[in-house]
Amino acid sequence: MTIALENEVDAAAARAAAVARPSVWKRLSQNGSVRIGGAMVLVMILIGLLAPLLGTVDPVRIDPTSRNRKPMAEVTVRNDDGSRTARTVLMGTDSLGRDIYSRVLYGARVSLIVGISVAAFSIIIGVFIGLVSGYIRWLDGFVMRIMDGMMAIPGILLAIGLVSLFRAGLGTVIFAIVVPEIPRVVRLVRSVVLSVREEPYVEAAISVGTPLPKILWRHILPNTIAPVIVQGTFICGSAILAEATLSFLGIGIPTDTPTWGNIMAEGRQFFRVYPHNILYPAIFLALTVLAVNMLGDGLRDTLDPKLSKRV
Amino acid sequence: MNASSVGQGRPVLEVRDLSIALPKGGDRPFAVDKVNFSVKAGEIGCLVGESGSGKSVIAQGIMGLLPKALPIAGGEALLDGEDVAHASEARLRELRCVRMAMIFQEPMTALNPVMTCGDQIDEVLRTHTQMGADERRRKIIQIFEQVRMPDPPRIYASYPHQLSGGQRQRVMIAMALVLEPALLIADEPTTALDVTTQAQILQLIKDIQREKGMAVLFITHDFGVVREIAHRVAVLRLGELVEMGPTEDILLRPKHPYSRMLISSVPSMQPANRPRMQAAKLVLRTENLTKVYGGGSLFGKGHSVKAADKVNIEIRQGESVGIVGESGSGKSTVARCIARLIDPTEGRVRLGEDDVALLPQRLLRRHRRRIQIVFQDPYRSLNPRRTVGDSIIEGPMNFGRSRADAWARARNLMQTVRLDPDSLDRYPHQFSGGQRQRICIARALAMEPELLIADEAVSALDVSVQAQVLELFDEIRQRLNLAMLFITHDLRVAAQVCHEVAVMEKGIVVEYGPVADVFLRPQHPYTKALLAAAPGRDWEFGKFEAA
Numbered sequence: 001m002t003i004a005l006e007n008e009v010d011a012a013a014a015r016a017a018a019v020a021r022p023s024v025w026k027r028l029s030q031n032g033s034v035r036i037g038g039a040m041v042l043v044m045i046l047i048g049l050l051a052p053l054l055g056t057v058d059p060v061r062i063d064p065t066s067r068n069r070k071p072m073a074e075v076t077v078r079n080d081d082g083s084r085t086a087r088t089v090l091m092g093t094d095s096l097g098r099d100i101y102s103r104v105l106y107g108a109r110v111s112l113i114v115g116i117s118v119a120a121f122s123i124i125i126g127v128f129i130g131l132v133s134g135y136i137r138w139l140d141g142f143v144m145r146i147m148d149g150m151m152a153i154p155g156i157l158l159a160i161g162l163v164s165l166f167r168a169g170l171g172t173v174i175f176a177i178v179v180p181e182i183p184r185v186v187r188l189v190r191s192v193v194l195s196v197r198e199e200p201y202v203e204a205a206i207s208v209g210t211p212l213p214k215i216l217w218r219h220i221l222p223n224t225i226a227p228v229i230v231q232g233t234f235i236c237g238s239a240i241l242a243e244a245t246l247s248f249l250g251i252g253i254p255t256d257t258p259t260w261g262n263i264m265a266e267g268r269q270f271f272r273v274y275p276h277n278i279l280y281p282a283i284f285l286a287l288t289v290l291a292v293n294m295l296g297d298g299l300r301d302t303l304d305p306k307l308s309k310r311v
Numbered sequence: 312m313n314a315s316s317v318g319q320g321r322p323v324l325e326v327r328d329l330s331i332a333l334p335k336g337g338d339r340p341f342a343v344d345k346v347n348f349s350v351k352a353g354e355i356g357c358l359v360g361e362s363g364s365g366k367s368v369i370a371q372g373i374m375g376l377l378p379k380a381l382p383i384a385g386g387e388a389l390l391d392g393e394d395v396a397h398a399s400e401a402r403l404r405e406l407r408c409v410r411m412a413m414i415f416q417e418p419m420t421a422l423n424p425v426m427t428c429g430d431q432i433d434e435v436l437r438t439h440t441q442m443g444a445d446e447r448r449r450k451i452i453q454i455f456e457q458v459r460m461p462d463p464p465r466i467y468a469s470y471p472h473q474l475s476g477g478q479r480q481r482v483m484i485a486m487a488l489v490l491e492p493a494l495l496i497a498d499e500p501t502t503a504l505d506v507t508t509q510a511q512i513l514q515l516i517k518d519i520q521r522e523k524g525m526a527v528l529f530i531t532h533d534f535g536v537v538r539e540i541a542h543r544v545a546v547l548r549l550g551e552l553v554e555m556g557p558t559e560d561i562l563l564r565p566k567h568p569y570s571r572m573l574i575s576s577v578p579s580m581q582p583a584n585r586p587r588m589q590a591a592k593l594v595l596r597t598e599n600l601t602k603v604y605g606g607g608s609l610f611g612k613g614h615s616v617k618a619a620d621k622v623n624i625e626i627r628q629g630e631s632v633g634i635v636g637e638s639g640s641g642k643s644t645v646a647r648c649i650a651r652l653i654d655p656t657e658g659r660v661r662l663g664e665d666d667v668a669l670l671p672q673r674l675l676r677r678h679r680r681r682i683q684i685v686f687q688d689p690y691r692s693l694n695p696r697r698t699v700g701d702s703i704i705e706g707p708m709n710f711g712r713s714r715a716d717a718w719a720r721a722r723n724l725m726q727t728v729r730l731d732p733d734s735l736d737r738y739p740h741q742f743s744g745g746q747r748q749r750i751c752i753a754r755a756l757a758m759e760p761e762l763l764i765a766d767e768a769v770s771a772l773d774v775s776v777q778a779q780v781l782e783l784f785d786e787i788r789q790r791l792n793l794a795m796l797f798i799t800h801d802l803r804v805a806a807q808v809c810h811e812v813a814v815m816e817k818g819i820v821v822e823y824g825p826v827a828d829v830f831l832r833p834q835h836p837y838t839k840a841l842l843a844a845a846p847g848r849d850w851e852f853g854k855f856e857a858a
Contacts, residue, residue: 199691200686200687200688200691200692201691201692201694201702203652203684203686204684204686204692204693204702204754205694205705206652206679207650207651207652207679207682207683207684208679208680208683208705208706208709208754208757208758209676209680209706209709209710210705210706210709211676211709214709218694218705219694222696
């Protein structure tokens, strides 16, 4: 009887422990910011992918006869075979007669590629350095001073340097934005590692003779995933902005590729007369960054509740 | 203290049919289910129960501190005839500190770290009284004297971090008592304190209660503390009050099977008779094991702390050696040095013929298998993202066993620790604390160690579960003829499981010998103080057959 009662007490505790909270996916799908932000990001990705199917024309085609048209204006286009077709330019045309609507839609591709690849590269490199630096104590001081140095490099200055060394292009831009982002990821991952490495289950793994790479992979890395995903969305948002800034300043993507920054840079001269040159790419840029950041906020609230209270 | 001389006054607190709901999806509908009890003036009433029994929730309900998720579902809590369970927030603010006050388990988090202790009490006085500044200061110095604080003006000007744990708890008590409330609620006020400090605080609460004739509602999980302080006891189990009565009655003649089981689970202070095994093979010997923390860094010299100072311990096969001491005594440091989770500064750790104290990591790996450790916190010792089976087979697979082979052995081990082998593919959160600790033991045994270290391995467990896990440790030690090192702050636990015991104070082993000698004929003053401070030491808790 005594034994039965003991087991009953333990069983009650086990029942209490077994009451599972809803799965991550369920909680994510119930979060408003995740739903709205996620939907908007998805729409942007679809726009980028399906740009040729959305009633666009060649975004770099110059048409001197229909320069600086206001939005919704009628233009007649001379085809190669000499015939003419009339069509409406939704967002007007720029000073070279290129269709803004087509340029903005194609520009989404560059922005999203930059955003996603900067986030991916800085996370992959940052997580690796952060894991090693946080776990191997004697490397820590050395690595972190290098990271401090990297953080001190202004991204724009680095981009100017790189563009003058190599030619301007997508790769250069991504590299220039990735470099100053890495230390932020490293610091985040390192702080998680520093707290997790003291957990008894990590010590237990050490005392059963688990080799270092396995400890890092199995026991420590999974703890960094949630905060890193959250950080990744914020990096993505700021990278999109940084690319637009670089392109706007003329040190980013070459002008023959339409990007939101390029379009705005070229529209700058006639901003007072033809504000649509800047307005439409700016709206897309703002909405995309807003969507990515909302997604990030929502992810943070669901994946990392402690962080959301602190920030 | 005579039970008949107290509790004759009017009831200060009467709890009638109090129910507090749990959120939907919990393991039961009510955190507290129709509980009735009362505390009279001049009486210390004790709510005793294991974790999840709802004892703290009752206290929060009375103080109006319940979180929103736990609404009061029925009944009332009458403080001098006024229902505080349904009082408005404004009325509760008037009552708190003035008519009822509460002290908490963790005095560091209950005090504001950026205000001096004096200012924090001053705030209470300013809010609730019309006293002038000088009068308030006099009153605060006076209450500090009443709670036996050395040098009250200094304490007045001190910040919480400048005080010891015991002093902080005294500040909390002073704050609670400064307006002389009719009811003091003490929610595990000594659980976070060392045993010698605990004894002082319990004595203080007892003395002040007698001087002022207050009613005290004391919440604890520890029957030793109940024995020390309570006039009347109510035993709670999963939100229900199962038994209530005068302390002596409950301790001597518990009626409800649950109370009988709980009291029977309290380990005895009487050391079990375990002769030393002189003939058995020596498994571990430490020679002048020393660990110094701190010292010089890149930027100048920091001050260094000797966490362990020339510790010499021997453990033979089939023998269990305990290290007891208060927090900061260095007992865990010794365990972690032996398990090489930290590197000793000096000395030797002889494991059989090999000295592992200063082996570099690369050579150490071979010896890892031979010493295994079970940690204190069952909720953090298993990786929450891996099934318990994966956790158990991780070690054997590191040393070259095949997965199938290791898994089959894990099934056997689950039976050894009395768990269902089919639950190997479940995750840690699906087990209770006691079950997880069994899994940790299985993981340690999977390595076929020569020495098993239990670092406060039963301290986080409820007393009934603790008894079972202790039994399991003992059974495993005998069956596998294992050497065991038992680190604990709980003298009762040491008395029950150890052959030999070492008492540590500030990094030094002050007394080391057979458990019966140390407990019954202590030589060192610190050992004597420790034993004298153990709550309920003069009471032999009965072992009851289930009714």
